[in-house]
Amino acid sequence: MRAVISYIGRNRSLLVGTVLLLALAAFVFVGALLVDTENARPLSVPILRPPSWDYPFGTDKTGRDLFAVMVVGTPLTLRIGFIAGFLGVGFATILAFTAAFYRGMTDTIIRSIADIGLTVPSLLVLILIAVSIRGSLTVNQMALIVASLAWLNPTRTIRSQVLTLRERGYVELAAMSGMRGPEIIFCELMPNLLPYIGATLVSSVSSAILASIGLEVLGLGPMEAPTLGMTLYWVNFYAAMINGWWWWWIPPIVIIVVVFLGLFFVTVGLDEIANPRLRRSA
């Protein structure tokens, strides 16, 4: 454990990222203790109050306590990202390993699908899907929609990593000493790939959050949920910026920036672990 902490200390990006995310987590936990989360619903509190002792982030036009909204909404947004990201990378890993290991036609098919899927701008397809499913979306449904396309990029990157590793000596050695396919995959390839998959995972979560926020800002998200993206949607809808209700749009933007920066730095930090050449010399 101490070794892990000391390493994080040396890996500056990982440190910054982890600190940011931990700060966010602290905000959510402490906040949940301090405020009544029911006030994140509309018509709970007086409208359009600027920040005060009672309402640290003020209130919005529909009568939500914005502090509560942030405390409730942040984990919701993150949840979408995590579900979609994990599902996406999970599926991608299976596909990538299958493609890279069995080669031939399987590989070609999987690779082509992933490549074609990538030339298409995913947000647009997501819009199409979301519009078609119209009707109130729940947060989990959002996550599934985003997940449906989240596996494309990771499949590609993980596959190329596996292919690179596959050519390395120790895999051949394992094959020669009688290990079978799945065994090789789990015992030899996986451990070396874990940092890389970790970095891909975090990056995938980040993209998923971006996609979900994008959909929400366009008005295609779960309307009742106080997620960060939906908050921005309402900000746009009620023209909060022009009306000078600065307390409404600053917190979500700040939190979103912190989320993305945090995830970004963690990704870079994990990349450094995965690719030792990038490591700084002490």
Next chain:
Amino acid sequence: MSGAVLEVTDLCVSYAHPLGLVRAVDGVSFRLAPGERFGLAGESGCGKSTMALAILRMIRPPGRIDGGSVRLDGVELSSLSREAMRQLRLAGIALVPQGSMNSLNPVMRIGRQIEDALANHGVALPRKALNARIADLLSTVGLRGEVAAMYPHELSGGMKQRACIAIAICLSPRVIIADEPTSALDVVVQRQVMETLARVQRDLGAAVILVGHDMGLMAQFVDRLGIMYAGRLVEVAPVGTMVTAPRHPYTRALISSLPSLDRKGELQGIPGLAPLLRDLPPGCAFHPRCPLAAERCRREAPALRTAGEAAVVACHFAETAP
């Protein structure tokens, strides 16, 4: 002995590694006569390639040249300005690089790569004369004129290596440093490349330093051979003497490890591993693996001493050994 075209004296190169200082080249000295063929042999990681780069003053951080001098025709290279040194590269000392795999720019045609070498050294010729000169160079190394319009990936390994030789000789240098020019080539092509190198060198009257680890190749090509171990020169002798009567225990082990067509027997290796350059043993670097090692070897690093005619050895037991 003046008249040496290249004089390396006490050259020291080190790299700063987080785990310790790596002494890649530790006080190496030798002389090169004009037109001479000198071989620099040793195991991988003994500092030979670093030597080559150091002579060309191309050592970059975290490496640095700690001391020593390199003189070309009497001119001290460390006293030259950056621009002057740049001009000297290729025109005075040329490198034939190792790894014909990747030494040529993949997105430039061969002809252009020769051309920019010429152009960057102030050779300004009209288009026709330039093309003629390039074609001429290519034919000198045994390549057809069409090669000039080709890209490196369209050439075979041997052809690429010869193209590198063509580039190296285009300005008629005084010294050619060939850094493992035949690695990754099959024996037939190896011979072709070495023949090309030999011919070209003779015609130019240039001196050659052949860096490598293939003793058989060395024996057939060089006049004098220097053996490097752990960043130091341990023996220098005319090649004939070295092969028949090696004096340093390491050299002896190397020679006897070469399989021979005449005798049949077990393959002889050298026990142990070459030391890490950042963790050299005290005294003589070879003593942990040396059959003759004694207490003195642990304390005192031997200096290069004359042993016989035109040979120098760094061993405490050079004279006494049979």
Next chain:
Amino acid sequence: MQAVYVLKRFGVFLLIVWLAATLNFFLPKLSGQDPVRAKLLAEAAMGGNVQLGLEEMVKEYDTRFGLDKPLIVQYGNYLWDISHFDFNYSISNYPRTVRELIGEAIPWTICLLATTTLLSFAIGTFLGALLAWPGAPAWMRYLMPPLWALHAIPFFLFGLILVYIFAFRLQILPMFGGYTPGAIEAFTWDYISDILVHSILPALSIILVSVGGWALAMRGMMVTTMGEDYVVFAEAKGLRPGTVFMRYCLRNAILPQVTALVLALGQILSGAVLVEVIFGFPGIGALLFHAIQENDHFLIQGIVFTVIAALGLGTFLLDVAYPLLDPRISYRRR
């Protein structure tokens, strides 16, 4: 042999187009909603009075829009229409056609995207290359962290921040729109400069965020390239540092960058759509937003299809042009 390569790529392009069209057709059907009916009902509800003859009206529209025929026939008709660029009428802006609306919006988006992408790629790549070069001035190192951090956040978020600072607070740049309302459309300098001024903030939000990404990537590529054997040899050849930088390092490092550009087009577009929404820039993005609000299925479908097809075309063209950059990728199949 060139033909085979080009044909293959073209085939991929057609495949993408077909996929987009099919997705476009079937996905909305999944929800079981009849877009026309839904729209009409919504209108009726807002009108407040019960519409007698609503069923007849719906039937009329169904026939007009072809929604009463069997699925396969609809699909066939759809594909036929698409290939003629007939995307039907816009439900929300009837009687204008989707094609008309898209036609108006596309030039804006293309201009915005083309300029910003090219600019950020060029600036970012060159910046990244310079940052990797040991001879670069020291102060440049301080540019890296902010650029880095900046590129992690989405375009439109940065757009929001910029709008607040420059349009709202400082009031030196317009808040949104492509041009001042009521401006006369003509090729006069006034009109053009008006457009340009309105484009500054949207363009900046894309450029400033993207530059960091390109710079970072290019710097990484340059570092890798500078360690290559051929760069060592280039130096050993006594080439001038400038020549080594441009012709040996940059020229090689830029190849993966271009590939990355081709792959990133989709993402850049998605981000640009959101930027347009935030700024009310009259391009495809804003149009899409309206379409979503109005539940105008035909318009949405038309836009999504057009964008995917355009991207496919762009990718195809770039794919075909790539061998010009990298002689190792020959047209011949290996």
